[in-house]
Amino acid sequence: MSLGALLVSVWFAVSVGTVKIPFELLWNTSTFPMEAAVLFEIRLPRVLLAGLVGASLAIAGAAFQGLLKNPLADPYTLGVSSGASVGAVAVLFFGISIPFFGMFTLPIVSATAAFLTMLAVLMFSRMIDRSLKMETLILAGIVMTSFLGSVMSLMIALTGEELRSIIGWLLGSVSMRGWPYVWLLLPFFLGGLLVILMNTRELNAMMLGEEKAKHLGVNVNSRKLWLLFSGSVLAGASVAVSGTIGFVGLVVPHMVRRLWGADHRHLVPLSAINGASLLVLCDLVARTIISPTELPIGVITAFIGAPLFGFILWQQRKGGRAHASR
Amino acid sequence: MLHVEGITVGYGGKPVVRDVSFDVAKGEIIGLLGPNGSGKTTVMKTISGILSPENGLVMIDGKDLRTLKPKELARKMAVLPQLHPVTFSQTVKEVVSLGRYPHHGWMSSWSAEDEQAVLEAMDMTGVTDFGELTLDELSGGEQQRVYLAQAFAQKPDLLLLDEPTNHLDLKYQKQLLDLLRKRVVESGLTVVSIFHDVNLAALYCDRLIVLKNGEIIENAQPHAVLREGSMERVYEASVSTQPHPQMPKPQLSLLPEEKSGGAGTVELSDFKFTEAGLMLHVDKPLRSVSSAVLNAGVGWYSRFLNRQVPADYATEDSIGENTEFLESMHMSPTDTVVMMTAVDVSDAVIRHCEFEGGSLIVAVTAGIGNATDVSQTHLMQRSQKIGTVNTWVVINGHLTEEAFLQAMMTATEAKAKAFQAENVIDPFTGTIATGTPTDSILIAATQEASRFNYAGPVTVIGSRIGKTVFEATTEAIRRYRKKASR
Numbered sequence: 001m002s003l004g005a006l007l008v009s010v011w012f013a014v015s016v017g018t019v020k021i022p023f024e025l026l027w028n029t030s031t032f033p034m035e036a037a038v039l040f041e042i043r044l045p046r047v048l049l050a051g052l053v054g055a056s057l058a059i060a061g062a063a064f065q066g067l068l069k070n071p072l073a074d075p076y077t078l079g080v081s082s083g084a085s086v087g088a089v090a091v092l093f094f095g096i097s098i099p100f101f102g103m104f105t106l107p108i109v110s111a112t113a114a115f116l117t118m119l120a121v122l123m124f125s126r127m128i129d130r131s132l133k134m135e136t137l138i139l140a141g142i143v144m145t146s147f148l149g150s151v152m153s154l155m156i157a158l159t160g161e162e163l164r165s166i167i168g169w170l171l172g173s174v175s176m177r178g179w180p181y182v183w184l185l186l187p188f189f190l191g192g193l194l195v196i197l198m199n200t201r202e203l204n205a206m207m208l209g210e211e212k213a214k215h216l217g218v219n220v221n222s223r224k225l226w227l228l229f230s231g232s233v234l235a236g237a238s239v240a241v242s243g244t245i246g247f248v249g250l251v252v253p254h255m256v257r258r259l260w261g262a263d264h265r266h267l268v269p270l271s272a273i274n275g276a277s278l279l280v281l282c283d284l285v286a287r288t289i290i291s292p293t294e295l296p297i298g299v300i301t302a303f304i305g306a307p308l309f310g311f312i313l314w315q316q317r318k319g320g321r322a323h324a325s326r
Numbered sequence: 327m328l329h330v331e332g333i334t335v336g337y338g339g340k341p342v343v344r345d346v347s348f349d350v351a352k353g354e355i356i357g358l359l360g361p362n363g364s365g366k367t368t369v370m371k372t373i374s375g376i377l378s379p380e381n382g383l384v385m386i387d388g389k390d391l392r393t394l395k396p397k398e399l400a401r402k403m404a405v406l407p408q409l410h411p412v413t414f415s416q417t418v419k420e421v422v423s424l425g426r427y428p429h430h431g432w433m434s435s436w437s438a439e440d441e442q443a444v445l446e447a448m449d450m451t452g453v454t455d456f457g458e459l460t461l462d463e464l465s466g467g468e469q470q471r472v473y474l475a476q477a478f479a480q481k482p483d484l485l486l487l488d489e490p491t492n493h494l495d496l497k498y499q500k501q502l503l504d505l506l507r508k509r510v511v512e513s514g515l516t517v518v519s520i521f522h523d524v525n526l527a528a529l530y531c532d533r534l535i536v537l538k539n540g541e542i543i544e545n546a547q548p549h550a551v552l553r554e555g556s557m558e559r560v561y562e563a564s565v566s567t568q569p570h571p572q573m574p575k576p577q578l579s580l581l582p583e584e585k586s587g588g589a590g591t592v593e594l595s596d597f598k599f600t601e602a603g604l605m606l607h608v609d610k611p612l613r614s615v616s617s618a619v620l621n622a623g624v625g626w627y628s629r630f631l632n633r634q635v636p637a638d639y640a641t642e643d644s645i646g647e648n649t650e651f652l653e654s655m656h657m658s659p660t661d662t663v664v665m666m667t668a669v670d671v672s673d674a675v676i677r678h679c680e681f682e683g684g685s686l687i688v689a690v691t692a693g694i695g696n697a698t699d700v701s702q703t704h705l706m707q708r709s710q711k712i713g714t715v716n717t718w719v720v721i722n723g724h725l726t727e728e729a730f731l732q733a734m735m736t737a738t739e740a741k742a743k744a745f746q747a748e749n750v751i752d753p754f755t756g757t758i759a760t761g762t763p764t765d766s767i768l769i770a771a772t773q774e775a776s777r778f779n780y781a782g783p784v785t786v787i788g789s790r791i792g793k794t795v796f797e798a799t800t801e802a803i804r805r806y807r808k809k810a811s812r
Binding site: 065066069070071134201204205207208209211212214215216217218219220257261262263316 | 374375376395396397398399400401403404405407410412413414415416417420421424425427428430460476480
């Protein structure tokens with residue numbers, strides 16, 4: 001069902017636009033040379049990139065939420081995306097290029113920055129309250145986001161006109177990226193997905209609390225590090241290619257849990273598929289709703305995500321009280 | 327099975343647990359007791375591997391805890407921690423299935439053995455019906471049982487529990503502990519559990535380990551641990567211990583600081599002749615030991631009735647009949663001790679006696695138509711005719727357990743002596759009778775003011791009991807004869 005939805009979304013996304021793509025093109029490319037060019041050179045990479053970013057953010061969100069037992073955790077709310085942005089901006093600002101990695105410098109630095117930010121947020125939250133309450137963690141994420149935002153503003157201000165385009169990039173977009181960016185993200189996506197898929201049972205155990213997971217025989221410390229690392233890599237690499245797109249990691253796992261339950265063995269793959277569909281559709285809306293002007297895709301996701309964030313917060317607080325009074 | 331050797335554990339350099347050592351053998355149930363902050367949970371967390379000791383070591387099955395891989399440890403030991411709310415709700419079946427995690431390798435798939443272990447565990451704990459519900463749809467007690475099922479699915483040799491009966495109704499407390507006991511007996515499970523409830527621990531544990539200020543101060547069988555003095559030192563509260571009514575296990579009772587109501591003294595005027603019989607009603611319950619028809623044995627009661635019944639009174643169920651009778655009289659069947667007599671209750675003799683440190687009142691009704699010599703009753707069968715001696719001894723004073731029993735002996739001897747002095751003859755044997763086959767006795771005391779440790783014949787109180795019971799019984803026999811001869 002989810003796969004079907006993904007295929008339909010992808011088809012809509014590639015076919016709709018100023019240039020219409022007819023269905024026959026799929027088996028008869030030569031009749032529509034112009035349309036084929038649009039499809040393969042512009043639309044398809046864009047849609048694939050949107051799909052990959054959506055899937056990456058969704059599984060990163062699912063992993064963070066399960067690991068931290070926090071329904072509000074996602075790369076954006078934890079400040080991880082901001083960390084990745086700072087990493088990316090720094091690469092562009094200083095023109096850094098790590099030898100051997102070449103163009104992969106950007107996602108690698110972003111992912112590393114994301115991971116470091118994640119660790120910093122966790123350490124800071126733990127200093128405030130050892131039990132890592134939901135609100136504490138999100139507040140620490142906000143602190144981190146604000147701080148890193150100012151660092152970025154500073155860097156942008158110092159560069160003047162050159163990095164003006166970065167501001168647009170920061171709002172999140174998958175337009176005009178092309179195939180290179182798809183190839184740039186793919187290995188990080190596959191790596192991150194693989195690690196998280198290998199840890200779904202451990203995530204199920206950790207949902208019951210870290211101590212319980214330990215008692216069940218989970219090597220909590222190493223598994224946690226792997227999951228935080230792969231989640232950060234997924235988020236960081238996504239930010240490197242598409243800028244900051246918020247709330248995907250929040251919305252998708254939440255919906256999947258509602259429909260199919262909390263078992264990570266289903267949650268992770270289903271979040272990947274539905275995350276891809278969601279972002280593909282959001283991108284479609286972003287570029288068509290007030291065509292020819294394009295909206296940043298982050299605007300659309302935030303439009304859905306922020307109210308849901310509020311809803312989950314409300315539900316959890318209410319739920320928490322109901323539990324306490326029982 | 328479990329060997330704990332000199333562990334010292336602390337948070338941030340300050341030791342919470344100091345030099346704690348103990349051993350647990352396979353198949354034992356061990357209760358960890360102690361007041362709040364005594365280090366019970368810290369000891370538990372050290373055994374379960376959550377905390378690592380600064381000094382000392384923990385060995386399970388002869389292996390140092392630190393050398394065991396997480397999954398190896400989880401196959402040997404399961405832990406049931408205190409409940410805390412879950413954020414995301416898996417189904418009950420999913421949660422129980424996680425118990426099989428340590429039995430799985432890197433890519434191994436779910437086997438028939440896994441499925442069976444899970445179903446068995448769910449069946450044992452009675453959560454099978456909840457299988458498809460999610461955890462947040464269950465009550466605290468139900469969740470507790472789900473986690474227990476998970477622990478059983480783990481198939482451990484050692485089970486650690488932290489206050490497992492928290493959140494549970496009495497029914498489920500008993501169910502859970504009975505189940506643990508059963509697993510211990512049937513499959514050789516070893517259990518170490520923190521208990522908040524000392525009495526539950528004493529009932530179910532083979533051995534109790536008591537911690538205070540991070541050190542072990544007791545490690546012995548329940549009867550050696552639940553002693554008044556030591557429990558008062560541990561918990562810093564007044565307590566009293568007594569045996570469980572059905573089990574050879576000690577139980578502890580709290581002693582509230584304030585005794586309810588003012589000092590109660592039983593006066594002669596508290597005894598009243600009513601339609602129902604001779605009635606004693608006091609404001610404050612008396613501790614009583616009796617061989618009455620209703621509410622016999624040891625207890626606290628504020629009403630005592632020597633019930634007048636007709637000579638042809640007969641019932642299959644005297645407890646039921648008396649309960650109904652009390653209800654019809656608007657008296658509480660749970661607060662009234664009832665004796666019965668067919669002799670005229672208005673002939674009852676009531677005597678008051680003051681002595682140093684207290685006073686007592688004796689009330690006797692006597693019917694000797696059925697007089698027997700207890701030393702001869704084995705010789706022949708006899709029918710139980712009407713006639714019985716009911717003796718009440720009500721004491722303003724505090725009696726110990728031995729004083730209660732001695733008072734009973736003293737009063738009985740005085741009654742026999744009265745039979746002798748009045749020359750009451752057992753008609754079957756022609757010898758002097760000692761009583762009747764249905765005599766009842768009640769010793770009741772206010773348990774206030776002076777304390778009487780003993781009530782034997784030469785103690786102050788014993789000598790007064792003897793004298794007063796003798797005189798009252800003699801008088802009662804005379805009154806009975808006088809009426810009978812008319």
